[in-house]
Amino acid sequence: MTQADPIFRCAIGDDVIEASIVAWDSEVLGAPVAQIDRIEISDNGAFAATLTEFERWRDALGCAFVSCRLPHTRLRESMQLEDRGFRFIEMVFCMELRHLDRLELADSDLQIVAADPADIPELARIAETGFRWDRFHVDPRLGAGFGGRRYARWVTSTLVHQQQRLLKIIKDELTIGFFIYEELPRQTIHWQLIAIAPTHVGQGYGRQYFLALLHHHRDRGFLTIRGIVSANNMPIVNLLSSLNFRVTKPQITLHWIRPGLTIS
Numbered sequence: 001m002t003q004a005d006p007i008f009r010c011a012i013g014d015d016v017i018e019a020s021i022v023a024w025d026s027e028v029l030g031a032p033v034a035q036i037d038r039i040e041i042s043d044n045g046a047f048a049a050t051l052t053e054f055e056r057w058r059d060a061l062g063c064a065f066v067s068c069r070l071p072h073t074r075l076r077e078s079m080q081l082e083d084r085g086f087r088f089i090e091m092v093f094c095m096e097l098r099h100l101d102r103l104e105l106a107d108s109d110l111q112i113v114a115a116d117p118a119d120i121p122e123l124a125r126i127a128e129t130g131f132r133w134d135r136f137h138v139d140p141r142l143g144a145g146f147g148g149r150r151y152a153r154w155v156t157s158t159l160v161h162q163q164q165r166l167l168k169i170i171k172d173e174l175t176i177g178f179f180i181y182e183e184l185p186r187q188t189i190h191w192q193l194i195a196i197a198p199t200h201v202g203q204g205y206g207r208q209y210f211l212a213l214l215h216h217h218r219d220r221g222f223l224t225i226r227g228i229v230s231a232n233n234m235p236i237v238n239l240l241s242s243l244n245f246r247v248t249k250p251q252i253t254l255h256w257i258r259p260g261l262t263i264s
Contacts (some may be wrong), residue, residue, distance in 0.1 A: 004060060008034075010053040014042035017054045021061070024157075028150050029263065032061045036068035038076050051084060064258050067135075072250040078238065086254040089135045091231040094249040095240050100218045100225065103244060108212040110176060110205070115166040120156055121180045128150035130177070130195035133233040135253050142257075143264030154180065154193055164192055167216070169209055176200050179213060184226075189217050191227030206239055214243065 008019040018038040025033035036054075041047045058066060064070055070077055072091060082088070115123060128148035136147030158166035158180060167179045177196040181189050191213075196205055217225060225245075229237050237247075257263065 005096065006057070008057045010050050010057075010117075012023060012046040012053075014040070015047040015050045017050050019054060019057070019066075021063075022067075024153070025065070028153055029064060029146060031064035034058060034061070034063045034065045034066045036066065039070070039074075039081075041076050041080060047080060051080065051158070064261055065263065066256040068254045068256075069251050070254070072252050074252075078252060078254060081254055081256075082166045084256070085259070086256045087139075089139050089253045089255050090251060092228050092251050093231060093237055093247045094251065095227050095229055095237075095245040096248045097214075097225045097240075097243070097245045098223065100214065100223050102123060103214070103218075105214055105218070107137075108208045108215060109171060110171050110208050110212040112167050112212050112216045113170060115168045115178065116226075117159060119166075119168055119175075120159065122175060123132055124152040124155045125164070126175075126178060126195050126197045127155045127193070129198050131219070133230050135230065135255070138230075138232055139255055141255075141263065143262075145264050151193065151195075169212060171205075176205055183222075186224065187222050188224040188226065189222045191225065194227075206235070207243075208227065210239065210243055 006021055008017070010017050016038060017036060019034050019036045022033045022035050066086075068086065069092070078086075078088065110214060125159060128151060131147060131151060134147065136150060137144060149182055155166065155178065158164050163182045164180050165182070167181070169176045169179060175197060176192070176199070179191070180193040181191055184190050214225075228251075229240065230251075231237065241247075
């Protein structure tokens, strides 16, 4: 799959669906994976025809898996999708911290260093085994292997990605975890992927981990931090709230998987 892969758009009256192929996930799965990028339903009753056109596009490409993320208030859209075989998987919280420069931060015992190519195998192993609460692991129709491969590939891709950066969190010489971020305009950071090695989970590193990140960003002049956290991972939601993060935009995630297909 490449960036030139098909993009779908259908508008009938005021009803709109836009979708695209997700090259990243398609390559990991070995079959086309799509996502619904925009969906809007009016009261004019035309949505069934719009959704039928989307399904024809999906099936013509042989898509095995489709995802959709919606604002949590879009119940009409989510119900229509569930009528067509989509299933609710999770709620996520868009978390945001502002005015980082004004916060009083406790010190952290952890250090942050830029990862280099020699670190990739170790960090990819952490990514492959370090997640439990994300949408790819909680969906009972998906085997843990797909999600693990997806996150390991994400770590590896940072070597060539033009916007995303990979950092390693250490204590002395011990690797505690990793962190992938992207810089946005207006002195803003977006947290993309964060993991603590499974061997260090439950050892009290969580708060130290995030304090180290906040110090790292503030020292480099960033003022705002954004990220998305699954509501399944309430310990992290509560921890970030204690560090002055606020929930801004709850969203829901739905998955469609081709009937009879096993993804492992």
